[in-house]
Amino acid sequence: VGNNLPPPTAVVGLLQANGIQNVRLFDADAATLRSFASTGISLMIDIPNESLPSIASGTANSTVDWLISNVFSHIPPSQVRYLAVGPEAFVRDAFYTPYVVPAITNLHGALQSVGLAGRIKISSPQPISVMSGFYPPSSAHFDPLIKPAMIPLLQFLRDSGSPLMVNLYPYEVYVSHSNRIPLEYALFKADAEFGDSGLMYDNLLDASIDAFVHAMEREGFQGIRVVVAETGWPTACGEAAGVDNALTYNDNVVRRAVNGVGTPKRPKEEMEVYMFDLFDENERGGDEYQKHFGIFSLAGVKLYDLRFSSN
DSSP states (O other): OOSSOOOHHHHHHHHHHTTOOEEEESSOOHHHHHHHTTSOOEEEEEEOGGGHHHHHTOOHHHHHHHHIIIIITTSOGGGEEEEEESTTHHHHOGGGHHHHHHHHHHHHHHHHHTTOTTTSEEEOOEEGGGEEEOSSGGGOEEOTTTHHHHHHHHHHHHHHTOOEEEEOOHHHHHHHTTTTSOHHHHTTOOSSOEEETTEEEOSHHHHHHHHHHHHHHHTTOOSOOEEEEEEOOOSSSSTTOSHHHHHHHHHHHHHHHHTTOOOSSSTTSOOOEEEOOSSOOTTOOSSGGGGOOOSBOTTSOBSSOOOSSOO
């Protein structure tokens, strides 16, 4: 959300130079998708809320046509890993909530009809606020007002073998609960662990992921994988925001992901996580710190020495 961002072709070069092979795009923009074609970079592509009513009410043929005209005419299907449908609709824009699962179902049917349902998975990224209680993790449960929307989504994810996508920001949880959550715990620097149901936690990200697992299990959904669709730490304009803390948090997240570290509840399930984000966003609304999650400057120089691989 900015008016000074580099063109997609320059961004692709930046990604390749830094060995970044998996990227989330927040819209199915034709020019951006074409810039990624034949690069080998794997994409998670968001389907914006505004598109949901027409997709949800479409026929099998019209949904296939939508996918072809909006996605596959610009990028080979082999480069699409996920479709992210209706991001945060359950908490940010209730108007679109009824359309999320029907749109997902139609898109899944369209992928099945062209033989791509096994390759491309569909989900709907949701924030931690879909739960009305999430700390300690074993007490987590979905907000009763949101649960009628969450249950059909979880049913689809279970039946299709798709992951639950979650947007997790320990920074925001810390700022909202700094009287109860130490900064060190949010930054993977805690000296002590806390126990919960026989498991030991030393950081807030693990606890947040496992809270979703507990909440799903409470509703009878076992084994749904969790993908962190976005996480990060701001570099400016907020309590505990800064380059040093951003490096500490993001580097710990990346190291855990590339080294296959799981959470206490699912230690053998490797973490899949998308870092937010490439650049600061000078036109983003909300609190000032929300403009400052960028890892790179607009000139393509890292703001701090974050490595994206195990090398």
